Amino acid sequence: MKLRANLIIGGALFALAILVGLLAPWLAHTDPVLDANLLNAEEPPSWTWWFGTDDQGRDIYSRVVYGARVSLTVGIVSQLINSVIGVALGLSAGYWGGWWDDVVNALTNLMLAIPSLIFALAIMAVLGPGLTSLLIALGLTNWSFTCRIARASALSLRSQGYVQAATVLGYGDLRIMITQLLPNMLGPIVVIGTLGMGSAVLSEAALSFLGLGVRPPFPSWGSMLSDARDQITTAPWLSVFPGLAIFLTVLGLNLLGDGLRDVLDPQSRSRRT
């Protein structure tokens, strides 16, 4: 069997990001918010300050480590919300068809037509900045791909013998959807979910960069980038390290998604063995 490099590297990067987020209090050298000291302002990276310090003398390494918590929370939770919404709508639409399918389709098309970041911006504008509104805004705006895939799978699975057999055996609609359809479409849903997490991390960064994300002084990768904008020529490390963190996390998630697709897609599996 061929070594699946993308799965291993992607999984490792994602696991690393999660570990960093979980172990932040032990990994960080200083408190990301309180340990500001103007005497150390804008130190370049060194043995003392691994990633340098910002204009208020806060340790960038510690802030990046703590920032992982925000980015990953947003990435994972908002994508979970998206997956649940997308699967619920897509699965029921594909299985039942009829007017419900039309409604869900229209809604999906609407969501696809409006750039999700703009939509999220609008929701954030109403709810105000903060972690909870971030989760809500990103959780409500990116379910259309999941929905499409769930619907397509439900449509093709609906006519499978075992789904008909389940109907004959007296299963109710809900039970058929949960026990017969859902497990059979989980593969692509997981893949889309992983890729979606990557884009949620990016969206969080974008919203925080625009000042709508996590409130300062608490660190998030996006808001750190935003703060570092003015000093990009004088203190490039301020933007490089949070940027690198975003890059590696999103790269990891995308590789993981690709790798999972290879593993879960029966066709590519048979080709490899």
Add this chain to the structure above:
Amino acid sequence: MTGVPLIEVEDLRIDLDDGSRCVAAAEGISFRIDRGETFGLVGESGCGKSITALALIGLLRQPLSIGGGVIRFEGREIQRLSAAGQRELRGNRIAMIFQEPMTALNPVSPVGRQIAEMFVLHKGKSWREANQLAVEALASVRVPAPERRVNDYPHQLSGGMRQRAMIAIALACGPDLLIADEPTTALDVTVQAEIIELMRNLCAERGTAILMISHDLGLVANVCRRVAVMYAGRIVEERGSADIFRAPSHPYTQGLVASLPRLGSRAALGRIRLKEIAGVVPAITSFPDGCRFNPRCAQATDICRTVTPETDLLEAGGLVRCHHHA
């Protein structure tokens, strides 16, 4: 047998509506099955036997629908039951096994779980009890080492084993009627005999009636006490299974019986051609007027081309739908 039959179908019509026009895919279907009885429905592909079975369990989907007639289960009209009432019948009182056991089992769920789910769903058992019952159910269909097999996924089982598992699921709740739609078509001939034997024994033990659907007249006559032959959406003859071979009454049945190869006969040895029925089955949209068999029938006269024959009672017992029956 007296009293209320287990299932009674009266003048059932099934419509096929493709949006622009509506044709009857099956009509005038009437039969009854008593408790513990075995009844066979035979016909070529497309004659309407499978959709009749689907109608019995209320599973016709667009573009098919019930256009008329009554189906009674223990005297209650199935069409009048609520969705929940129909669901309660399905699986619990009426079960069905399918032609292709691979596609009829959920590939991502172990067979034991699929059997156990029936007990949880219809008998209100806990999962722990249900899993125990699943092992017993697999043992009853003579799957070796059932306590290990319950954890197997469908793809780990052979075709015969899968069909056994399917039978275990269907018979799990002790249904009163088992509908078997070409249950052995996808299996080897040797396995086929085992499965039929198993199905027949289990149903006899439990007093389960069987409605067997097949294109194989020999197989059906072997399993069932009574046989109905369908042609182009109508039942043309209904007889005891011994009679249908000995003295078929409808020209179509006569043709079918004559076309069966017999061991040791000259035809089987390849010296002469097997008898055949000339012509092809008419398309569903262009059924001929009168008797639908008339274009292929050697005995057809003018009345056959214009008047639809009614079902007549035969003196020897049985029903036939022909103007010229013996």
